[in-house]
Amino acid sequence: MRVNSLYKNNQPVISMEFFPPRDPAAQEKFGGLIDTLSSLNPDYLSVTFGAGGSTKDGSYQTVKNLIVDKELPTVAYIAGYGLGPDEIRAVLDGYMELGVETIFVIRGDKPKTKDFVPHPDSFSYASELISFIKAHYDFTLGCAGYPEGHIEAQSLDTDIRYLKQKIDNGAEYVVAQYFYDNEYFFNFVEKCRKQGITVPIVPGIMPVYSIKMTQMLSKVCGSSITPELEEKLNALSSEDTEGALTLGIEFATEQCRGLLAEGVPGLHFYTMDRSRSTQRIITQLRQENLL
Ligand SMILES: Cc1cc2nc3c(=O)[nH]c(=O)nc-3n(C[C@H](O)[C@H](O)[C@H](O)COP(=O)(O)OP(=O)(O)OC[C@H]3O[C@@H](n4cnc5c(N)ncnc54)[C@H](O)[C@@H]3O)c2cc1C
Numbered sequence: 001m002r003v004n005s006l007y008k009n010n011q012p013v014i015s016m017e018f019f020p021p022r023d024p025a026a027q028e029k030f031g032g033l034i035d036t037l038s039s040l041n042p043d044y045l046s047v048t049f050g051a052g053g054s055t056k057d058g059s060y061q062t063v064k065n066l067i068v069d070k071e072l073p074t075v076a077y078i079a080g081y082g083l084g085p086d087e088i089r090a091v092l093d094g095y096m097e098l099g100v101e102t103i104f105v106i107r108g109d110k111p112k113t114k115d116f117v118p119h120p121d122s123f124s125y126a127s128e129l130i131s132f133i134k135a136h137y138d139f140t141l142g143c144a145g146y147p148e149g150h151i152e153a154q155s156l157d158t159d160i161r162y163l164k165q166k167i168d169n170g171a172e173y174v175v176a177q178y179f180y181d182n183e184y185f186f187n188f189v190e191k192c193r194k195q196g197i198t199v200p201i202v203p204g205i206m207p208v209y210s211i212k213m214t215q216m217l218s219k220v221c222g223s224s225i226t227p228e229l230e231e232k233l234n235a236l237s238s239e240d241t242e243g244a245l246t247l248g249i250e251f252a253t254e255q256c257r258g259l260l261a262e263g264v265p266g267l268h269f270y271t272m273d274r275s276r277s278t279q280r281i282i283t284q285l286r287q288e289n290l291l
Contacts, residue, residue, distance in 0.1 A: 001073035002140040003102040004172040006043050006266075007200040012291060013266030014040070014282065015075075015175075015202070018273055019048040020058030026273070030062075034070065036275040040282050043266070044073040044102075051081035051108025052116050053091075060094050067098055075142070076100045079108025080129040084119030088129070092137055104142040105130050105171065127165040134170035143171035145201060147179045147188035151222035156191065164195050173199050175268050178206035180251070181226045182258045200265040205256060207269075207277040208248030211238060249280045256281060260290050 006013045016037055021027040038045070045066055049059045059076065066074040076095045080088060095103065107126040110116070123129040130141055143166040146159055153159035163174065174197070179185055185203050192201060206223070208214045211233050218225050225233070229251060236243045256267055269278045285291045 001044060001075075001101055003044060003075060003142060004140050004200075007173055007202075012260060012264060013044070013202070014042045014291065015044050015046060015266060015268045016042050016271050016278060017046045017048065017268065018062065018271055020055050020062040021273070022058075030273070033271075033273060033275050034066065034072070037271065037278060038070070038072055040279060044075055046075040046104060047077060049077040049079045049091075049106075049108075050111070051079040052111040052113075052118070053083055053087060054111055054113075056091060060091070060098075063095065063100060064098055067100060074100065075102045075104050077104045077106065078129070078133075079106045080123040080126065081108035081110065082116065082118035082122050084121045085132065087119065088123075088132065089136065092133065092139070096137065096139075100139070102140040102142065103133065103137075104144075104175065105133060105166075106144050125162070125165075127162065127169050130166055130169040130171055141171045142173045142175060143167070144177065145174040145188065145192070146177045146222065147184040147203075148177070148222055148224060150177075151220075156188070160188075160191050160195050160197070163192065164197055167197050167199055171199070174201045176201060176204045177221055178204040178223050178270060180224065180229045180255070182255055182262075184224075185259070186262065202266045202268050203259050203264055204268045204270055205252050205281070206272075207252035207281065208233070208244055209272055209274060209277065210241060211236065211244050213272075214244075214248075245277065249277050249284075252277065253281045253284050256285055257288075257290060260285070 021030045047062045063076045066072045149156035149159045271278050
């Protein structure tokens, strides 16, 4: 399955991102999670990859499980941080043998383990990795974009210039980091178009799963908690897990309504390996004939 062909249809493409289960208990739940979410007929699923190769085997096994055992359209990720060209090739050869046709290429971040030593020939930026893959493989490639600017970037404009490099080097679609104000996304797309980026740019949707997780992820990912969302979160007690989930579903559903009204090419759900929020949001949008 080549993702770029899906985005050529005039229907919003629904994609769902998963990380490989971390332990046997998570593995046991993973099958049920996939069965629940795949029953919604998403256009494709995707599997993350831990930088430095930390989830290399788990990512491979998860992609294999989805694409071979369950016959689900699946995109595999690769994060280049710390890996040498031969290690990258070994991962990609494995994916090619499984029948993967689309690879989402990211740089990744330095792993937190103290003893991690990056390969001396590892790639500094995703754009370099994209060039390398393009020169050796026939995969369709995607890359990441940041509506509020990447956390290390000097400015949003500089970051978009580097995004353009990823497209020029061979990426054919962009999945955006999540955001809690659609204006960030619309402004980002407008700036990208002005800089000559013409490929599909897909908004990432991260429902609030818990107050703590939202606060933690916001710091790591550079996605602002807007005053509107903050007010809603503050109105909940920190113990109110059900309230936070419900708020997350309602807030994200409203965000999706606004995005679909502007004709976005798709919605990419960061499921965090949980089914309920994504399931509720998609079901609601379908009931409203928005999907
Ligand atoms: C949809 C999505 C999925 C993700 N999946 C994963 C995953 O599976 N595993 C994982 O580890 N991480 C994942 N990430 C996180 C990602 O790895 C981090 O955000 C990482 O810090 C940047 O990756 P990148 O590919 O955007 O990097 P790059 O595009 O390389 O950019 C990194 C930084 O360097 C700057 N830059 C780029 N090129 C240059 C240049 N030539 N000179 C100077 N500066 C430059 C950019 O402005 C940016 O600040 C994902 C992010 C998104 C949005």
